[in-house]
Amino acid sequence: MYLGPVLVTFAVGAALIVLFFVPHHQAQAVNAEILEWATIVYAFALILGSISLWNTHARKVRHRIEGWPYSLVTMITLVAVTGLGVVFGTAEGTAVYAIYQSVNSPLASTMFALLAFFIASAAFRAFRARNLEATLLLVTAVLMMIGRVSIGEFIWPGFPAFTEWLLDVPNLAAKRAIAIGVGLGAVSTGLKIILGIERSYLGRSN
């Protein structure tokens, strides 16, 4: 049933792997052309995402699902900002630029800044030395939190060097192991998709 998409996946996947390693100019020209297609596909994904966003919120507004006024605001904003951007552009002095600088940027920064408050509260309530592993994590976290900021050096001049050692030795060893594992996993998953063994991207789990 899925032979067509699987064959397309195999052909494109195999071709891109080969083209990645072939430096010949004609091979690279083909590669560049496929990349151009990919850029266009990305652009369409943005349109698809916008339509999906619209449909989701339109359904909420239509059926007056809880929080529907927020959905209405989202829809109005989507249309207004897109329209203003398409008609007047996004450069300095335009409406989209002003909206970005005075609404989007402060709101996004605020949302992220709120994390500091919730992390502090969560750390106080949940960061407990319940066993050896948790105790090690807790001690390391406290040392890193103090040692990686200016006050650490103020408290003890050796703090920065100690935290550097923590980062350069135990941390690096663990990160290398994880990176190698992730790399091998990515190669394995890629091969499974190209060879048609993994087909969940077609909408089925097997």
Add this chain to the structure above:
Amino acid sequence: MSWAQRLLSVDRRIIFVLIGLGTAIPLLMPVNLPITVTPRVEAAYQTIDTLPEGSRVLISMDYEPDTMAELNPMAIAIMRHCFRKKLKVIGMTLYPAGPGLVEPAMKAAAAAEGKTRNVDYVFLGYKSGFQTVMIGMGESIRQQYPVDFYKTPLDSIPVMRGVNSYAGIDLVVNLTASSAADYWIQFAASRFKKKLVLGATAVMATDYYPYLSSRQLLGLIGGMKGAAEYEKRMDLFGDARRGMDAQSLVHVIVSLLVILGNVALFASRRSGGDGTPARPLGGPR
């Protein structure tokens, strides 16, 4: 209720107030705590500092407002360094909300060092797709960016003369809060053999330490601390150095809260409790 249980049940709004004060007071009354430049930031600095005059530096600023507190000061410090060394800066972003931050940052850095757009720097703008843009720029920058952010054709921009792929670029700098860094390492550094320096948020910086020892990265600037170190190295007093006092105090407060929470837990258990907080005092938890 024992003191330990009382402490474990503290209203979270008290913690919020502590964090708020810990952030606001040092910003209003800075004490300028000492900052040591770490080897990774020094390596990033030296990589840029040793480039010959007129070298082209591609800086991809792949971040949005949520992480601008960490990455914007880094971007401004690096660009100012480039301008001081008379290097040509080619700016770009792979994030749709990036231009609104990157363009003002480039203008601010250029204005501070008396540099001119198109002569000393160019802003290419936003392009969608991480890997495709990075690989595509290895073939032709003009294919990916026929015009710059201001719709000027690249051929008529002096900075871009003779630059049509990574071959015309001497150093790539990526400032990011996302997996864009992985792709820059894979493509710009590994495939196209370009020198690469990374600036990342503090939370993700440690993920990239292995690439320093493999020399796929020549320098790594991590978080606001890294940006503050870079500013110190350049003898600047920018937003990162201004923010370090606040970050220091907040880290101390969080550390003390964690320690206090654990002390209270042990005390509660010793007095026969199970360490479970009692009803919160006066508000939601």
